[in-house]
Amino acid sequence: MTLAPAIAASPGERRASTFGGNLGAMALREYREALSSRWFVLYSIAFVALGLGVSYLSAASSGAAGVSGFGRTSAGLINLVILVVPLMAMTAGAGTIASDRERGMLAYLLAQPVSRLEVLLGKYAGLAGALLTSICLGFGVCAAVLAGKGGGAGASQFGVLVGLTFMLALSTLGVGVLISVLARKASVATGTAVFAWLALVFFSDLGMMAGTLAWRMRVQSLFGMALCNPCQVFKMWSLNTVDASLDVLGPAGMYATDTFDRWLPWMFGAALGAWIVLPLCAAAMAFNRRSPI
Amino acid sequence: MIRIENVHKRFGRFTALNGVDLAVEQGESLALWGINGAGKSTLIRCVLGLIRFEGRVTICGVDVQRDGKAARALIGYVPQELGFYDDLRVADAVRFFARLRGLRRVDSGSTLGRVDLAGHERKRVRELSGGMKQRLALAISLLGDPPVLVLDEVTASLDAAGREEFVGLLGGLRSGGRTLLFASHRPEEVLSLASRVAMMKEGRVERLCAPDSLPGKPRTVHSIKIRLAPPHAGRARAAIDLLVAGGFEARMNGVGLVVRVDEHRKAIPVRLLADARIAVDDFELLSAEQASACKEGHP
Numbered sequence: 202m203t204l205a206p207a208i209a210a211s212p213g214e215r216r217a218s219t220f221g222g223n224l225g226a227m228a229l230r231e232y233r234e235a236l237s238s239r240w241f242v243l244y245s246i247a248f249v250a251l252g253l254g255v256s257y258l259s260a261a262s263s264g265a266a267g268v269s270g271f272g273r274t275s276a277g278l279i280n281l282v283i284l285v286v287p288l289m290a291m292t293a294g295a296g297t298i299a300s301d302r303e304r305g306m307l308a309y310l311l312a313q314p315v316s317r318l319e320v321l322l323g324k325y326a327g328l329a330g331a332l333l334t335s336i337c338l339g340f341g342v343c344a345a346v347l348a349g350k351g352g353g354a355g356a357s358q359f360g361v362l363v364g365l366t367f368m369l370a371l372s373t374l375g376v377g378v379l380i381s382v383l384a385r386k387a388s389v390a391t392g393t394a395v396f397a398w399l400a401l402v403f404f405s406d407l408g409m410m411a412g413t414l415a416w417r418m419r420v421q422s423l424f425g426m427a428l429c430n431p432c433q434v435f436k437m438w439s440l441n442t443v444d445a446s447l448d449v450l451g452p453a454g455m456y457a458t459d460t461f462d463r464w465l466p467w468m469f470g471a472a473l474g475a476w477i478v479l480p481l482c483a484a485a486m487a488f489n490r491r492s493p494i
Numbered sequence: 495m496i497r498i499e500n501v502h503k504r505f506g507r508f509t510a511l512n513g514v515d516l517a518v519e520q521g522e523s524l525a526l527w528g529i530n531g532a533g534k535s536t537l538i539r540c541v542l543g544l545i546r547f548e549g550r551v552t553i554c555g556v557d558v559q560r561d562g563k564a565a566r567a568l569i570g571y572v573p574q575e576l577g578f579y580d581d582l583r584v585a586d587a588v589r590f591f592a593r594l595r596g597l598r599r600v601d602s603g604s605t606l607g608r609v610d611l612a613g614h615e616r617k618r619v620r621e622l623s624g625g626m627k628q629r630l631a632l633a634i635s636l637l638g639d640p641p642v643l644v645l646d647e648v649t650a651s652l653d654a655a656g657r658e659e660f661v662g663l664l665g666g667l668r669s670g671g672r673t674l675l676f677a678s679h680r681p682e683e684v685l686s687l688a689s690r691v692a693m694m695k696e697g698r699v700e701r702l703c704a705p706d707s708l709p710g711k712p713r714t715v716h717s718i719k720i721r722l723a724p725p726h727a728g729r730a731r732a733a734i735d736l737l738v739a740g741g742f743e744a745r746m747n748g749v750g751l752v753v754r755v756d757e758h759r760k761a762i763p764v765r766l767l768a769d770a771r772i773a774v775d776d777f778e779l780l781s782a783e784q785a786s787a788c789k790e791g792h793p
Contacts, residue, residue, distance in 0.1 A: 218567060218596035226593040230579070237581065305577025312542045313594045314567035492545050 218314045227315070227323020228330065235293060235331035244289045248339035251281050256343060274347055275355065275362045278340075279439045282366050283432045287373040288398050290332055294377020295394035297324045298488070300387040307493040321488050325378055325481060332370040336363065361442045368473050369435040373401070375480035376431075382488045405430045423453040428468065431476040438469035495520045495642060495673045496541065501549035503536055503697075510536040511547065512697035520641070523674035525684040527708065528694035534677035537694070538646045541675065542571060553642060567595065570635030574647045576627045580620035584611065584630060587619055588637070595638040609633045609663065625656030632663060643667065645676035649683060661686055681708055716760060717780040721750040723773035733772050740766050752780070 235241050255277040298321070301307040310320060340363045348356070377394050384390035409426055412418045418426075427433040437457070461468060496518040503511040511533045518524045526534040540547045543562035551558045558565040578587065585602040592600035606612055609629040614622065622630060628648060635643060645664070649657040661683055668674055668687055678684055684691055685705050693700045722730060730746055737744035742763055743754040753763045764774050 218563070218594060222596065223594055226590060230590055234579070234581070305573070305575065306579065308539075308544055309571070309573055309577060311544055312566060312569075312571040312573075313591060314563050314596070315594050316563050490546075494539070494544070 220316070220319060223315045223319040224323045224326065227320055228326035231297065231324045231327025232330045233327075235328055236334065238293075241289075241293070241331060241335060244285065245335040245338050248281075248285050248289075248335065249342045251285065252278060252339055252343040253346060255281055256347060274343065275358045275439075276443050278343075278362060279436060279443070282362075282369065282439075283402060283436060286332075286336065286366055286370050287401060287432060288395075289335065290328075290370045290374040291377035291380070291394040291398050292391055293328050293332065294325075294374045295380045295384070295390040296387055297328060297378060298381040299384045299390035302385070302493060303387050311493050317488050318485055321378070321382075321485055325374065328374055328378075329371055332374060333367055336366050336370060340366070358443050362439055365435055365439050365442070365473075368477065369431060372431040372473055372476035372480070373398075375477055375484065379480045379484040379487065382484045382491065401430055401432045405433060420453045420456040424457050427453065428472045431473060434469050434472045434476070438466065438473070441465055441469070495522070495554060496524075496675060497550070497552045498537070498541070499550040501537070501540055501547055501551060503533075503540060503545065503547040509697050511540065514549070514694075514697070514699055516692055516699060518673060518675055520673055521671045523668050523676070523687055523689045525688035525691045525705070526675070526677040526694055527684060527691050532694040533697040534694055535646055536697075538644055538675070538677055541644055542566065542569065567638070568640050568642055570637075570640040570643045572628065572631045572635050572643070572645045572648045575624075575651050576631045578619045578627065578630075580618065582619050583615065584617050584619060584622070585615035587630065588634060591634045592637050597638055600637065605633050605637065606630070608636075623656075625652050625660065628652060628656070628660055629663070632660075636667075642673045642675065645674065647677050647679060649678070649680065657683075684708055716756075717752055717754050718760060718763065719747065719750045719752050719778050719780055720763065720767070720774055721776040722767075723775045729772055733767055733770075736766060736770050736772070737763050 256274040380393045381390045498514055498516040501511050501514040528534055539545045541551050543558035553565045553568045556565040588602040588605055602615055609632050611629055649660050664687055688705045691703050691705050691708055734744045737753055744751055764777055767774055
């Protein structure tokens, strides 16, 4: 081997390793890995198929044939989004740090001139990009079919729904990343993420119903509890956008509409914003303290 | 270059490092030597700033706990086994880590060529053998030309040929003036790479020593066959007694003597015989196979 003298000067133009540069490199790597994951592809295909199915069912329920318009489809898609997007985001987030730790990649990565915050935010940004791609693909195919069949009425509501869906994805992705940082094994992280998804999607609705019956909760408390769940916030905000009212949610919805009215979007924005920022901050703090090994 | 001052690390009740002080000067190669659990890998993780610890570690004056990113920019790291993004192509892996080191452009072909991985750029990392992965890790560790290399039992998962090749690469780097800090279980590696050895036991540096004085270092033993000059052929018994008294293992074999000697002492038996006026006609160094055949009684 005669490489020692030659290897001493590796080729490449050197510059300081920057926060943005490292974050970008991490994000791009994570984005590519996520998009090549078969789970992501399956979720995306399922999302497109279910979206088109919801559109057909919405039309059928109104007695029409073929796909319905943007407005009806948006309303129908809300429940689909609550089911599919958090599952997709939380399982993707849960896998990211834990699987790297398990295969020894995390220690090797952190032995490079990168900060832990760069690694965490880079991974989060890459996964967020992959989720956005998947969401845009799912909604985009639905939108193309709807526009082709039924014109553009209600397209703005549909567009807002896409934005809200992305916010929901970001918030649940943060929860998934937090789980990933705390879990020692990828399998534990994924299992915990699925349980958390169940808690957010199913148990919260059932829990609120049980609470209402058992403890005779007041509508204010019910509305307050709903604000503590990103899926419920997404549901209320989306319905408020599509119907301009929360009456469909019953007494708590009517209370919210009557009491807060034009402040509702701000409240929902703040609640969902907090759900995006707080889990990510908690993940960053935990990641900073935990050993990568 | 590397300063390790009063480093303590506990994992619950277990004390992994208990007041380690070490200094590695520029161009020096320090081996960390000790049994499993002695604290070698923990110390390396502290040097890399991967785990929190009490005490202070600086690389070229940069504190790894206060400014870990800047400190790690001065270090190239090769782990025991590379847990890599297996789906990445080799060239993409080089480019990814080059970006993390702030390298705008990198010629992955020539970078890989220097560790004999030219032509493997398009392969996925999972397609590489263990030795090739280690060479890829070495190539990556040298991106950006860091002055310090930290190696954690890098040959532990390699076969004999891969080990020899890898140690050859590291030897070249060492003679090129790179500062090395490495943990190893293999005496031959320490002997060929280290300029000093830190003997670690129970989280402490017990002593610093030269590689030659490493306890348990393998003796390189040769067998030589000595043919006595004809007038003294009958004095073979006396010659054997003389050599055994001189600390050698000697026995008759056909018309000569077979003597086991340590490296650097091959001429001593001949000198001992000459001093005793027992003339030697010829001597030859036996190969391992020849020595083995002699042991089994074949001349």
